[in-house]
Structure formats: C-alpha cells, structure tokens
Amino acid sequence: MEQYIIKGGNPLVGEVEIAGAKNAALAILAAAIMTDETVTIDNIPDVNDINVLLEAMSGIGARIQRLDRHSVKINGSNVHDFSIEYDYIKKIRASYYLLGALLGKYRRAEVALPGGCNIGSRPIDQHLKGFRALGAEVEIEHGKIVAEAEQLCGTHMYFDVVSVGATINVMMAASMAEGTTILENVAKEPHVVDVANFLNSMGANIRGAGTDVIKIKGVSRLHGTSYSIIPDQIEAGTFMFAAAATKGDITVMNVIPKHLEATAAKLLEIGCEIEEFDDAVRVVAKGRLKHTQVKTLPYPGFPTDMQPQMGVVLALCEGTSTITESIFENRFKYLDELARMGAVSKIEGNSATIEGVPRFSGARVSAPDLRAGAALCIAGLAAEGITIVDDIVYIQRGYERFEEKLRSLGAMIEKVSSDKEIQKFKLKVG
Ligand code: EPZ
Numbered sequence: 001m002e003q004y005i006i007k008g009g010n011p012l013v014g015e016v017e018i019a020g021a022k023n024a025a026l027a028i029l030a031a032a033i034m035t036d037e038t039v040t041i042d043n044i045p046d047v048n049d050i051n052v053l054l055e056a057m058s059g060i061g062a063r064i065q066r067l068d069r070h071s072v073k074i075n076g077s078n079v080h081d082f083s084i085e086y087d088y089i090k091k092i093r094a095s096y097y098l099l100g101a102l103l104g105k106y107r108r109a110e111v112a113l114p115g116g117c118n119i120g121s122r123p124i125d126q127h128l129k130g131f132r133a134l135g136a137e138v139e140i141e142h143g144k145i146v147a148e149a150e151q152l153c154g155t156h157m158y159f160d161v162v163s164v165g166a167t168i169n170v171m172m173a174a175s176m177a178e179g180t181t182i183l184e185n186v187a188k189e190p191h192v193v194d195v196a197n198f199l200n201s202m203g204a205n206i207r208g209a210g211t212d213v214i215k216i217k218g219v220s221r222l223h224g225t226s227y228s229i230i231p232d233q234i235e236a237g238t239f240m241f242a243a244a245a246t247k248g249d250i251t252v253m254n255v256i257p258k259h260l261e262a263t264a265a266k267l268l269e270i271g272c273e274i275e276e277f278d279d280a281v282r283v284v285a286k287g288r289l290k291h292t293q294v295k296t297l298p299y300p301g302f303p304t305d306m307q308p309q310m311g312v313v314l315a316l317c318e319g320t321s322t323i324t325e326s327i328f329e330n331r332f333k334y335l336d337e338l339a340r341m342g343a344v345s346k347i348e349g350n351s352a353t354i355e356g357v358p359r360f361s362g363a364r365v366s367a368p369d370l371r372a373g374a375a376l377c378i379a380g381l382a383a384e385g386i387t388i389v390d391d392i393v394y395i396q397r398g399y400e401r402f403e404e405k406l407r408s409l410g411a412m413i414e415k416v417s418s419d420k421e422i423q424k425f426k427l428k429v430g
Pocket of ligand 1: 023024026094120121123124126127128162163164187305327329370398
C-alpha cells in the first residue's frame with residue numbers, strides 16, 4: 001500500500017501550476033456523449049477519478065482517444081449500452097452524471113445506486129426528483145437506478161437542497177428535453193457554470209448558470225465542440241493553505257482569482273498576505289497566524305472541500321477557532337488523525353472547536369478521504385519530524401502529481417511502499 005513520507009519544517013516557497021478542475025471535468029466528460037459528433041476536451045486533470053470515468057464510458061461504447069495526459073477526443077455515436085455497472089459507481093460516485101447524459105440523449109439510463117462515502121450518506125433524491133419532473137419514470141431496482149422516458153418535457157422545479165450534482169445532472173437531461181425548463185435553488189459553483197458553458201458550446205441553450213435560477217430551452221440535438229476545463233479552485237486552495245501552514249510564500253498559477261475569494265478572505269482574516277494577479281494568487285504567511293470562525297456553505301460561501309485544509313491551519317493558529325460544516329455530516333474525521341500530531345479539538349454535532357497549538361509533531365496518520373488526506377499532508381509539512389500518511393490512494397483520486405508539486409516548492413515528501421524505502425528517506429533527510 002503506497003504511503004507519503006514527509007519531513008516537516010521547511011517553509012514552502014515558489015510557484016505551482018494548477019490543473020483543470022476534477023469536479024468540472026467529470027461532468028463535462030459524461031456530457032460529451034450527448035452528441036454523435038466528436039468532442040475534444042483539454043486541461044483535464046490526470047487523476048484516478050477521470051481515468052475510471054473514461055473507462056466506464058468506453059465500457060458502454062463511447063470511443064475515447066487520449067491525445068495526451070490532459071486532452072481527450074470523445075465520440076459517443078457508438079454508445080449501445082445504457083447501463084453503468086456497480087464497479088464503476090463504487091469507484092467514483094460521479095459516474096452518476098452518465099444518468100443525466102444518457103437520459104437526455106437516449107431517454108434511457110441504468111446506473112448502479114451510489115453508496116454513501118466517507119464524508120456522509122450523500123443521497124441522490126434531488127437528482128431523481130429532477131428527472132421525474134422532466135417526465136422520466138425512475139425506479140430503484142436491484143441496487144440500480146432505472147430511468148426512462150417516452151419524452152422529456154420542460155418543467156419548473158425547485159431543489160429542496162442546494163446540490164452541485166443534482167443541478168448538473170438535471171441540467172444535462174433538460175438540455176435535450178422538449179420545451180423550457182426552469183431550475184430554482186440551484187448550486188452556483190464554478191464547475192456548474194463550466195458544464196453549462198460546455199453544453200452551450202455543443203448547441204444547448206442554458207442561461208443563468210451561476211445564479212439562483214437556471215433557464216434551459218431544450219434542443220433536439222447537440223453537436224461536437226472543443227472545450228477547455230476551468231482551473232481547479234480546490235487544488236489551488238489546498239496549496240494556498242499549505243503556504244499558510246508552513247509560513248511559506250506560494251503563488252498558485254493558472255487560476256481564476258474570483259473562484260478563490262472565500263478562501264483568500266479567510267487567509268487574510270488569520271493574518272496571511274494575499275496578492276492577486278490576472279491568473280494567479282500569491283499567499284505569504286509570516287509569524288503565528290490568528291484564530292477565526294468558519295462555516296462551510298454552497299458557493300460563493302467557504303467551500304466544504306477546503307474545510308479540512310482550513311482546520312489544519314487553524315490548529316496551528318493562536319487562540320480558539322470554530323468550524324461549522326453545514327454541507328456534509330461526517331467531515332471532521334481528520335481531526336482524530338490530527339490529534340496524533342498534537343492538535344487539540346472538540347467536535348460537537350456539525351461544529352468543531354479548535355485550540356491552536358504552537359506546533360505539530362510528526363506521526364503516522366491515515367487519510368480518511370480525498371481532501372482530509374491532502375490536509376494531513378499539509379500538517380506533516382508543518383510538523384517537526386517525520387509524518388507517514390497511509391491510504392494516499394484517496395489523494396491520488398483528486399490531485400495530479402501532488403508530491404512532485406510539493407517537492408517543487410521545497411517540501412521533503414516522497415511516495416513510498418516499503419519499509420526499505422522509508423529507511424532510505426530517513427537516512428537521506430537526516
Ligand atoms: C460535489 O459533490 C463534489 N463532487 C464534492 O467534492 C463537493 O464536496 C460537493 O459537490 C459540494 O460542493 C463532485 O463534484 C464530483 P452535493 P455532490 O450534491 O454533488 C445533499 C471532492 O472532494 N444532497 O452538492 O455529491 C448532500 O447530502 C468532493 O472533490 C441531498 O440531500 O454534493 C449534501 O449534504 C467531495 N440530495 C449536500 O446536498 C441529493 O440528491 C451537498 O451535496 C444530493 C445532495
């Protein structure tokens with residue numbers, strides 16, 4: 001089992017290129033099969049989740065041609081099977097975007113019901129509510145969602161919960177329904193806007209993505225396109241917090257600063273210096289940072305996917321901080337791991353109180369999920385001594401070349417998979 005081994009204490013300094021947004025790419029790749037023409041997509045992050053989804057799409061007949069690590073040509077004209085097996089959905093929940101794509105294009109889709117995951121139960125009732133509002137029959141049979149429709153008709157529906165996945169999935173299906181669909185109480189994340197822009201580049205007619213109301217005029221067919229994915233604001237934010245935790249000076253390159261406003265605001269609040277450029281943001285942290293309060297909210301609020309990284313930084317700040325996780329019900333597991341490194345925190349319901357400590361000490365910890373795993377690496381980079389992070393397969397799902405990018409900033413981190421390699425690293429770093 002691969003692990004990261006880290007010797008902490010070096011301030012991280014330098015520039016790091018940010019990859020394309022995983023959560024935009026997953027939906028856009030699925031939507032690419034909604035036309036019989038060829039679609040070229042670039043700036044795709046080279047991460048495990050993307051590779052699994054492309055496998056699932058190839059498994060139902062889509063022709064996938066990898067142009068390079070970050071670009072792919074997709075042609076969905078040969079899609080013959082509308083059923084996505086459990087193996088794929090177990091590996092990545094986002095395979096459920098094929099529901100909206102297949103239902104929109106073929107009026108039929110079968111996708112295994114996604115289970116919960118490490119951060120919460122993650123129901124998909126709002127996705128199904130939207131498909132039914134469009135006129136689809138949706139049944140759960142033998143662990144599968146079976147959706148089919150004679151015809152998809154425009155509708156006017158209100159999401160009970162602000163959901164990124166449900167907004168995107170229903171928007172996809174509605175883009176090829178007959179008539180006009182109005183979706184209210186929708187998610188406004190940058191990747192929702194990116195999917196709408198992608199579909200519009202294929203000839204869809206979607207207005208209002210990024211606001212509370214999305215209006216979709218259905219079209220009978222979509223055509224090929226070439227499209228580039230937006231930068232990943234969660235990867236960018238992760239490196240920004242690494243600068244804060246290690247008292248470093250990091251510039252994240254190839255980003256859209258507007259997407260990072262909530263993150264930058266919190267870093268400013270605790271005492272970091274922030275410099276914004278057209279497509280870059282610089283974070284400088286000197287001396288001990290100060291406590292603050294954080295509540296995760298749908299965009300443009302503070303992102304839940306940045307909550308563990310914020311928690312690690314707050315655990316090193318002067319004073320007592322609180323974090324309220326309002327999106328998922330089980331996203332504080334990293335605090336138990338962080339306690340092994342000396343952090344002091346107390347979880348009560350969906351809030352955590354964190355008493356800042358002057359330093360962490362390196363320890364062996366385990367990544368509970370993707371973002372918590374990245375946060376524990378940040379903790380190791382700030383800690384005194386050696387930290388070993390287990391279960392890094394979670395991290396590799398969403399971060400491209402994570403340890404390489406950290407090393408380019410001065411981090412002492414390596415991927416290891418044996419005691420021999422661990423000993424070798426310890427000898428090397430002294
Ligand atoms: C997306 O998940 C992201 N994943 C998550 O990122 C991210 O944390 C989340 O959005 C929130 O921003 C991808 O885009 C692949 P939601 P998603 O539907 O769409 C409830 C990462 O680290 N809900 O916006 O599944 C749900 O339980 C991952 O990259 C319902 O009740 O999230 C949650 O409490 C982790 N019914 C809230 O809504 C539904 O039908 C927000 O979930 C759907 C969701």
